[in-house]
Amino acid sequence: MELAKSFEPADIERRWYPEWESRNYFAAGLDTSKPADESFCILLPPPNVTGTLHMGHGFNQTIMDALTRYYRMKGHNTLWQPGTDHAGIATQIVVERQLDAQGISRHDLGREKFLEKVWEWKEYSGGTITRQMRRMGTSPDWKRERFTMDAGLNKIVTESFVRLYKEGLIYRGKRLVNWDPKLHTAVSDLEVVQEEEDGFMWHIRYPLADGSTTLTVATTRPETMLGDTAVMVHPEDERYKHLIGKMVKLPLTDREIPVIADAYVDMEFGTGVVKVTPAHDFNDYAVGQRHNLPIISILTLDAKINEHAPEKYRGLDRFDARKAVVADLEALGILEKTDKHKLKVPRGDRTGVVIEPMLTDQWFVAMSKPGEDGKSITEKALDVVQSGEIKFYPENWVNTYNQWLNNIQDWCISRQLWWGHQIPAWYGVNGEVFVAHNEEEARSQADAAGYAGQLTRDADVLDTWYSSALWPFSTLDWTPEYPAKSNPALDLYLPSSVLVTGFDIIFFWVARMVMMTKHITGKIPFKHVYVHGLIRDGEGQKMSKSKGNVLDPIDLIDGIDIEALVQKRTTGLMNPKQAAQIEKKTRKEFPEGIPSFGTDALRFTFASLASPGRDIKFDLNRCEGYRNFCNKLWNATRFVLMNVEGHDLALEHAQAADGSCPATPGAAPLKFSFADRWIVSRLQKLEAEVAQHFTEYRFDLLSQALYHFIWDEFCDWYLEVAKVEMAGANEAAARGARRTLVRTLEALLRLAHPVIPFITEELWQTVAPIAGRKTGDSIMLAPYPAADLKKVDEDSEAKMERLKTYVSACRNLRGEMKVSDSMRTPMIVAGDTGELKEFAPILQALAKLSEISFVDEIPADALAPVAVVGETRLMLVVEIDVAAEKERLAKEIEKLEKQVAMAKGKLDNESFVARAPAAVVAQEKERMEAALATLGKLKPQLAKLG
Template structure:
């Protein structure tokens, strides 16, 4: 395969991905003879979704692990699939119907569900198509959808089993309620953001006429459902009032004054109203004190019949205004202070979420099951025993904290799209939970009920079906033992590792552990690798409203500024927001976003995967890793031009004379191979990316290739043959090492390099991953490492070569530094004067020094002459470049540069000394200024030393 002159990622990506997929390279292994099985589950993205930076980051890490284990020869399965996303999908389809002036109620449930399936088939696979652009390699032939018939069956079987075990029940409890969607929603679907509001102070008169209590509240409309006022039991101001009654303003009711330690004596007035039907904390208080629960809102957040007649039918916020006005008239309204408060809003609708008392289905989290332990206890034991390990380990605390303070899980949603709850009701409220209507009828007959049965209209929370993902996707069959299950279950349950963000440890990770352990008896996965969340370069959360969202596909393909502005402002209702976002976008990307290609983006993601909660995405890294890909491409072209059609040492009978430089690069390669094994085992993708970068850019391209040029120009036939052999075989191994992170460019280059390195195959992704050799002294056995390394006979030999070549590099670097400090033109070759006890090193390495340090000669002297030229110390040697200097001109040049640097240092100190700058500037800008100051100072010291020598 002829290699193009320049690296074009778009062409390579378009060609290789369909080749991989069509050839079936991604398919799971089922070879029972293999000892190792590796499985990873794709966190199922919403079927409505499109690829965002979080997906791109998460999936890059999963794909790197999958490709690594596939190349290691393990049976490998990356199990893909999508989530039906109940709320999100129903909203999308309802909006389409709204455009046609049709509601879902006009169609009826059955016809509406048909419309949803039509939409899913038409445009529901957008995100999986985008995943392919990212180079991901899951087994697409096993793609699952949470509403697939087989998965639906597993959901039903699980629900019925848990109900029969007493672990699922129906009851009236407080839940997050979206008044626009008319459904309960999970905490994850509620956005808590700080907003401007008011703290309203209201008088509650004591019924005996002895005074009043002042209550402070942010939601005065809920006072219509108050059942008590509450004080701290040790608050001296109110102790004497505990047990008395107050008259509830605007209502014809009296309510008690109770004591509870929940009250914060220091906040507000120290008196709290209690509304159990409309506040989660009050609900807990109500249960502790056996208080009644009065709901005063309808499901669309209007005042209902349990409130005074004058407010009935009013919207909650209109009622708030009217109640405040009426309190003022009654002389009971004291004041309304401005107050910052957290307002819960539905992430899909933007409306304020209302705690609402409704009939819902729940999973009992703390009730003992048939094994005598609750599902929560089982989940805690899985981690405590070490069966499941968290990486980093500190996330165990988050997992344990949530499970130890867990509440029963509301699993019902008032939607049409989703897994319909398998419960049927009789006319008097009888409940029959069954796999289907026929079984429900049988249960009803046994119970002596012969009337009509109506199925529950609600569906299950999408987190319920996704909690079964580890075994439902493997086609688990209820009622069969583990040994009777299919081969995929036996090989890939538990899976090897779950890669996920810390934000869903509660919602998904813990629930998968609970459900999988309880239903199958197996843990769902052995390791949980928890990564941070991608934020912008300033550390801010990426959001449409801020206009800082980046699309991974735009980074891969590039996008012009006009299209980027249109994309970011599309759909914004407020023109001022659109104007602000456009201004920000044009400032950050005046020429749009260039095309970086998939490999550069993946390398960036991998390099950012450091332990921590937040990951700042810096686009300059994409640019740097695009340059890295170019570097690798050009180095490969150099190797091919110098090795194709020539003897590259494949004939083992011909002599090979390896140099210290050859041994050095081979040892560096082996060190990196060992590091990569360690980094993948520890899920340190950032360290793996750094190791590959250092090996390719610094070791191979910047040093070995340049040193190899000298060897090929000056060496004998055996030396040149050994150099070419080392060039191609080290490069081929590098490509395999880097493939899991940058799959496209390594595949393209490997097909040109592999034949020269005596490697053969249809794809690099099925080639063996380089294995680290054992480090030991003396001779090495031939079965201990690849045959092409057998020429390096002992570790002692390699260590000595490493020492010598590291010294050579230090000498060259020192010469370059001297040239730079003396402002010597790159075209000018100058003599090197050396005072050293190790003359042999300089004599042996003179050809390298002449070429890489641009020297005319190397002279070994007993002592260096007195000169104004700077001197550099390297090991036991003193180095000086013999250059005739115009002392006056050099003084003038140094004085100007010292003055410039001093001025820069003064400006940098002024910035960093400005408290306003340090407080307001992004952290990255402040850090950059500190770095500049440090660099200026170090350079200034050097120049001042040189200037002192000149007198």
């Protein structure tokens, strides 16, 4: 296979991915004869079926794919389980909007016909994100792809619901939930966005019933006072102790409500008096439960005032009612004052409307109720982390997990939607409830209970997070008979090895998977949880369409011109002014659009950013740097191939302990130089380091190690040294260099493959046969390199470092003397020259020297600068224009002295040192020390010139 002259990622990606998939390379390993610790499984957090790939997906999936490819190459049974989520609210909204455009509502169609429309939409758009995943080079077992509404998964959802209901862990009740008045459904906390907005704080005087005084309360939602059932003070507040138990007249109503005491009140905030509206505030609801207060809901499900409020407000929208209430309070003279106030407003992330706490009938999972074994599902989830059965990486996320579980409320799992898993409950005409796997079973239960009337199925569906919580075992085709009746996938891959996820869904998904999987199957869902940060733009801002800073990973792979990018970022924005601002920002940031970086460069960028922390700043310049890295690897491979093809590489030899190989019968002699032994030694350490980083999920350090070795050690140093060896007269040494070159390169391609799969596959196909490796048809099936510590050679490593020191010294001399890169100059060496004579051919090539002369002493009248390396002194033999050189040195010295003075001024300033960030202070110290060190060299040189 001939290697193209230049690296063209698009052609390679287009060719290799279909090849991998068609050859079934991604298939799950099901070899039950392998040890249990040789099974690796990872679950894809199921993206919305109608979604598209965003930067978070690209980042997350790069990490998952790197792990999968790594363990697959290690020979483990490997499964990356893919699938998508039905995304109840998001998908229903999309289809309803399509119907709205035609002047049709879902109610016009009816449930059955509407669901047909949703399934049509799913079939049309459902493959978008999986097609994009293929562009990212991901390697899940596509034949095992699951969808949360698949018949098999639906059956498991139903089974789990029925089982938990029979155990008393699922119940139906009237409780306060997040309510979206536009969607007319309960929503989870994750679907509520808390936005800071400008609002008001109204201070209202509530008169005591005996007319003795008034109590002033402050509220940001005055319309809810119509549902107040108490006012509350702190039990230790001396100002109000004497009023506890008395009654106040609730303004605008004919009701009286009590003054109660509760430690929830903050005595220092406001007046220390708080209104209590249990039906419209989560904290007030808890207070109401503690004090057995009446719960009066004054809002309809579409957020209008209902019949429980005074007649004059009934039918008003909540915000119109707010204006009316404030006006009436003002007219009564009991509105003490109105202050501007910044407040957090909960809005539905899909609709943008203000979410209301609403008292409705819903289905709940009892999170703290003991099960048959005496422990709640919450306690079980806490225990498996406490015991170390499940480990978090980084470990500090355990605190977040524990804090949420220790303060958990019962989980509302019902949604007033049509798209989703319909709740398996049937009702009789008098409210009888029969929970069953199907209607036939429900009818049987009704008959047994003596109920013969009509049954109506619950119209609600389950929260999307409920079916997602079953993902670790539902995707493996769990059955109620497990473990008595099992299958290889369940035996091998439950628990899975690691869950890769963002910190934002530890509560909603991670904890619930632990609870549900442990309770239902008796097993933990996964052994490790690797928690990563969230991708933000280069300035640390959250990526959002409204900010015009969204990057599409596919655009970074393929490139996009500026006009298309502008159109993409401004389409759908209703505000023309905002669209104009985003267009201006985009044109300034990307005047020529975004160039094509290719998948490998993008994946390497993602891996390099995967350091511990909450936020990950995405820098486009890194993509460019890693595209250059891919080019470097490509060109290095072409160099190696040009220098080894057609030559004897002595592949049949085995390296002897002293670094040389005696010739076997019929073979030419082979010798390895210290540089050959150095690169092999460094390779073993790299292989050990990479294995450690995979184990510890430090992909940032992994990519850094690969980059440094391939670019710096292999390309910049070893290739250059090998050139000299291969051009030398010693054919045994040339043969050793050629063999080391190709073997090292082949191992590096396998090492880097999990992160950059396309370029490594393309190069390996050419390099592997030459290197004598014939195992497998693809690099992804080749064994992953493992360190052989017997090949570590500290002496050769130390010797190579000494060579680097000499080369760097020569290059510094060239820089000081402004010698052109194209000019070869002679050099004289004095002092301890023993080892340097061995290095001479390499030093001459790498430092661009025309010749090296060894002398007893450097001439005393020599004007050129001298480099000192240990006991050795080096000087370039160049003609010096004394006057010009003195002028140059004087200017350089003056500039450096100014830098020293400026840095010293800052560092002597106590205020600067105290207030500036530690990194800035350290940087100033480094600048000053570097300038002083250079001055220490230049001043003697100037003095020597006279």
